[in-house]
Each structure stands twice: as structure tokens, then as C-alpha cells.
Amino acid sequence: MAEKVSALDRYPAYRTDIGIEVHVQLNTASKIFCSCSNAQTDQPNTHICQVCCGHPGVLPVLNKEVIVSAIKVGLATNSEISHRSLFARKHYFYPDLPKNYQITQDKLPICTEGHVMITKEDGTQKKIRLIRIHIEEDAGKNIHAAYTNESFVDFNRTGTPLLEIVSYPDIENAQEAKAYLKALRALVQSLGISTGNMEEGSFRADTNVSVRKKDAATLGTRCELKNINSFKFIGDAVEYEIERQINALEDGKKIIQQTLLWDTKTKTTAPMRSKEEAADYRYFPDPDLPIIEVEKDFIEAIKKNLPELPAAKAHRLQKDYGLTSYEIEVLTDDQEFVTYFEQCMQYTKSTQLINWLLRDVMGYLKEHKLSLDQCKITPEKLAALVTLIDNGTINTAAAQTVFTACAKDGSDPLTVVTEKGLQQIGDVAQLEAIIIDIIAANPHMVAQYKSGKDKLFGFFVGQAMQKTSGKGDPKILSDLLKKHLS
Ligand code: ZN
Ligand code: MN
Numbered sequence: 199m200a201e202k203v204s205a206l207d208r209y210p211a212y213r214t215d216i217g218i219e220v221h222v223q224l225n226t227a228s229k230i231f232c233s234c235s236n237a238q239t240d241q242p243n244t245h246i247c248q249v250c251c252g253h254p255g256v257l258p259v260l261n262k263e264v265i266v267s268a269i270k271v272g273l274a275t276n277s278e279i280s281h282r283s284l285f286a287r288k289h290y291f292y293p294d295l296p297k298n299y300q301i302t303q304d305k306l307p308i309c310t311e312g313h314v315m316i317t318k319e320d321g322t323q324k325k326i327r328l329i330r331i332h333i334e335e336d337a338g339k340n341i342h343a344a345y346t347n348e349s350f351v352d353f354n355r356t357g358t359p360l361l362e363i364v365s366y367p368d369i370e371n372a373q374e375a376k377a378y379l380k381a382l383r384a385l386v387q388s389l390g391i392s393t394g395n396m397e398e399g400s401f402r403a404d405t406n407v408s409v410r411k412k413d414a415a416t417l418g419t420r421c422e423l424k425n426i427n428s429f430k431f432i433g434d435a436v437e438y439e440i441e442r443q444i445n446a447l448e449d450g451k452k453i454i455q456q457t458l459l460w461d462t463k464t465k466t467t468a469p470m471r472s473k474e475e476a477a478d479y480r481y482f483p484d485p486d487l488p489i490i491e492v493e494k495d496f497i498e499a500i501k502k503n504l505p506e507l508p509a510a511k512a513h514r515l516q517k518d519y520g521l522t523s524y525e526i527e528v529l530t531d532d533q534e535f536v537t538y539f540e541q542c543m544q545y546t547k548s549t550q551l552i553n554w555l556l557r558d559v560m561g562y563l564k565e566h567k568l569s570l571d572q573c574k575i576t577p578e579k580l581a582a583l584v585t586l587i588d589n590g591t592i593n594t595a596a597a598q599t600v601f602t603a604c605a606k607d608g609s610d611p612l613t614v615v616t617e618k619g620l621q622q623i624g625d626v627a628q629l630e631a632i633i634i635d636i637i638a639a640n641p642h643m644v645a646q647y648k649s650g651k652d653k654l655f656g657f658f659v660g661q662a663m664q665k666t667s668g669k670g671d672p673k674i675l676s677d678l679l680k681k682h683l684s
Contacts, residue, residue, distance in 0.1 A: 205441035206371060209448070213412045214440050216369035216405060217420075220382060222361045222392045223336065223400040224267050229357035230335050231258030231301065236359070238398065242341075242352035250357035252296030257486055264359040265490060267391040268308045268333050269500050271361055274385050274507055275328055277312030279497050285333075285487040288479040293351050294338035302334035302362075304481040308490070314365075314385070315509065316377040326378050327366040334360050361391075367406070367417060372436040376429045379403055380531065384508040387533040394533075396427045405432060407439040409447065418443070419453040424470060426460050435460040439467055511536065519543060521552060528556050534570045535560075538577055545581030548588050554580060554601075562605050574608035575601070583611040595668045596620040624671045626678070629662075632670070633678045636661045647683060655679065 206214060229236050232249035239245060249256045272279045286304035309331035318324050336358035341350040363382065369375050383394040383401055394401045402425050410418035421439060426432045438460075443453055458467040506514070512530060515521045519539075521529070529535050535555070542551050559580065563573060575583075583600055586592050592600065592615055603614045615621060623629060636658060637644055647654040662675045 204371065204437060205444050209444050211411055212409050212444050212447075214370055214407065214409050215367035215417050215420075216371075216375055216407050216436065217367035218365050218369065218375065218378060218406070219404045220363045220379070221336075221402045221404075222271075222363065222386050222394070224264060224359040224361065225390075225392050225400075226261055226263045226267065226359055228261055230261050230264050230333075230359035231357055234357065239354060242350070242354060245354045246356070251353050252298075252356075258301065258484075260487060260490070261359065264333055265308070265492065266500060267359070267389075268331060268361055269492065269497055270389045270391055270504065271363070271386060272309035272312065272331055273497070273501055273504060274389060275309070275312035275314055275331070275363075277309035277328060277331060279492060280306060280308055280310065281492050281494075282306060283308045283490045283492075285484040285490075286481045287484050288334075288481055290477060290479060292337065292340075293349070294340045294353075294356070296338070296353065296356065300335060300337065301484055301487070303332035305483075307332035308492075314378060314381050316374060316381050318377070319373050324368075324374065326368045326374075329364045329366055331361055331363045334362055336360050367408070367420075372433040372440070375405060375436050376433045379429060379432065381508065384530060384533060388505060388508055388511065390505065396429075399425075399427070402427070403432060405436060407436055407443070408453070409440060409443040418447075419455050421453065421455065421467075422457045423467065424457050424459055431460055431462060434465060435467060438465065442467065519552070520549065525552050525556065528560075532570070538570060541577035542581045545578055546585050546588070548581075548584045550587065551581065551584045554584055558598075558601055562601075574606070575604050576608075579604055579608070579611055586611055586615060590622060590624055590671065591615060592620050593622045593669065593672055595663075596622065620669060622671050623666050623669050624674060626674060629666070629670055629674055630678050630682075632662060632665045633658075633675070633682055636665065637682055644683065655683075658683065 206212060224236075226236050228234060229250055232247050234247050234250055235245045237245070249258060269279055283303060284306040285301050287299040288302050288304070289299040291298050307330040310329070312328040312331065313325045314328065316324050316326055336355050338351055338353040338356040341352060343349070365378065369378055386392045386401070387394045392400055396402070404425065405423040406420040407423065408418035408420035410416070421443070423432070423435050423439065426435055439458070446453060457470045459470045460467055508530060512526050515526050515529065515536070516523070529539055529552070539552065539555055542555065559573065559575060562568075563570065583597060583604065586600070587594060587597050596615070599618065599620060600611050600614045603609055603618075604611055640661070643654055643657060647658075658679050659672070659675060662670055662679065663672075
């Protein structure tokens, strides 16, 4: 199928401006203003107390780890770290917000004016500037039962620490939007401050899309795509919105500023009933929380202990393991895979390993809808499998059988080879006898091959593989065939 042409290519007079707000859930041990566990649980209303449930008269106490995490992201995005910042109350009513206000940052956020580097479609680098990064608390969850018309509230999530990362509208198309989000997620994962899991809502993006004529001085009216939980869907939704907005303007219509939801079935956007249309949140400094003062030394200490960041990591993967930029891109899509890969490389130096990881392990996980931590092939086992190929114990066809068996039940590759008798036949005399038989049994084919039908070589290889039940050493077989057919 041909690549779909973007509306931006079909309407070259237009340009798109996209700004993205990302909410990152921090993986601190406790919540932001109380000592409740911040761990995920499916038992509703078990990680709650008077503070996170907003009882009257309680006082919030700030979790210092939240500040540390925010500074880490600030440093990793080249932001200015504010030496003084402030919490504010943002007022609105919603059943999952028991205090009727969210503690967030308004006038003095913890970080400002940073940037994230992305790789554009043509391979060049582009800077996406950040307006701010601020700290806030998450709300609970409203759960609407499908058929009984009942609604429930789960407060486990109230008081989960969040970082809200707000970009300038520097993003110009769907590819850049995805690249930006991937870069940002890789960053928070590398820093170890969040799982970055989009399905679980630990990394949520609100994407503001607007279009305008290239010569227009001001931005067009924007529409917000709310909480889309996969990179692919965000890319699709952005592409759809660009086209919808350009078509509307071409038809002489006006764009209405609104919040939209992406329907993954119809692949269209639809307006969402919004709780905060034109709201006045009546922000004011939270009187229960002191001004946050961050000393220079405190920032310096965090800076010294920053882990390896994605750009440095990509450089090292290329330098230490000789990976191509394509391999690095796929591998670093999820930091878990980088860790897995590096664990594998402690057992083998094989250049084949990356292929088995990108093709077979990732393919298997996708096919069976598994995550990497559910994968039964440990790094040690994958390395063992590749070593068996490298040292000639099995050929690649047999390795596929071994892989499937190990992936299923986590068995040891060598045990599978022994049990199933998959050892490669590398005995030249034994293979030569088989080749001589094949040649004797197919005089007609031999004659055709010798008269110039080179393609028939494959027929003989196939025969030899069949006669050895797929276990013949392909290199030796090929050499022997060449010798006896010439
Ligand atoms: Zn609590
Ligand atoms: Mn927010």
C-alpha cells in the first residue's frame, strides 16, 4: 500500500503548529503530600488517607523525592531550575477531586525554558522548546459501570505526583509529534522517575493542533486532542486533525476551539463534553505549603548523579556494539529493551544477537501480547541460543524451533537441542554421501544445471536439507554441492 500523502503536502500554502502538554506520573514510593503508597493496585480505595481524600483540616507535607525528580527532568531538558517556586490551588469541581481544588504550580513553576532534541524525517535534528515543567497532584478516577447506570470513584490515584511538561508550538507535523513524545518518554524512563507506561496512564499527552496559512502572522485556532494512549494513535489523530482543519478553512468555515477525543474505531475525532470550558480556576498560592527553595548545591548534587541520557546511550550503543541507527531507533523505543540487550551482551559478543532481539523476541511479544518482563526467554537464554548458532551446534532453521520452545516454557536452549535431536550435522563424510546419493537420483536435473540453469542449485540444497531433516550445515552442504556438480 502506498504511503498516505499528508494534507500538508496536498495544501502547501498551509502549515501546522502543534504544542503538547505531557503529564508524567512519578514512581516515588509514597504520594506527593501524604505517606500513602504510590504503587499501582487494582483494589480500589486501598491506598488512601484523610490527606489525599481531602478531609477538612488536614495538612499536606511535600515529598522531597518529587522535587528531586522534577529537577532531574529539568536538568535533562536543559531547563532553568527555579530557586524559588510555589504551589497554587486550581479550583474546580469534579467527583474525583475531593478537595475541589488541585494543588499545582501556576506563577512560579519549578522549571522553565528547556528543550528536547528530536530527529526529523530527513534525519536532521530539531529543537523543541519547553515553556515550563511544573509539579502537581493527580486526581482520582471516576468509573462508570457499563450497564447498571452506576458510577464509582476510586481515590487511589489522588495525590499521585505528576510532572506537567508543556512545549511551545514548535512541532510541525505528526512525525515530529511522535518523535517528541518518544524522546521525552525515553528521557523520563532513562532517569528512572516514571514507568512511562502509556496504557496505564503514566505518560499522558494532550496535543494542541492548529493550522494556518504560511504567511499568517498569528497561530490558528487550536483544538486539543485529549489523552491518547499510544504513539501510533497520536500520529493518526494529528494527521486527521490537520486534514480536517485545512478542509474546514478551505470550505470557508471557522475552527472552533474545543477538546476532542480520538475514536480508534472510526479513525475520526469528535468533540468531548468538557468540564473546564472557559473556566476561571481562581488560582492562588496554597497557604498550607511553604515556598520551595532549592539551593545551588542541591541541584549540583543531583546533576552529578544523573544517569546516562538517551543521546549518550545511542552514541554508546553505536560505538560499543556497532549497532546501526535503525537498530538503535527500534531498540531504544523502550528502555527495557536496551537493558535486556545489554544484559544479553554480557554473555555473548555475537553480532547476530540484535537481530534475534529485534525480529524474534519483539515479534513474539507482539504476537502474544506480552510485555518484556513476561518473556520466558531471559537474556542469558537468548545469548545461549545465539551461541549455539555461532559455534555451529545448530543451524538457523533449528534455532527457530529452539526459540519457539524456549519462548513457550522458558526451557534451556541446549536442553531443547538435545531432547529434540536438533544438532547440526557437520560431518563432511556423512553429508558427502548424502550429496552423492541426491546427484545419482536426479540425473535429469544435474544435466539441466550443468547446461546453465543455475537456479536449480536451490533444488539440490532443498533436497539435501530434506534428507538431513533440516539439520545439515548449510555452508558445508553448499560447498559439497558445488564440488560435485561442477
Ligand atoms: Zn494519602
Ligand atoms: Mn495538569
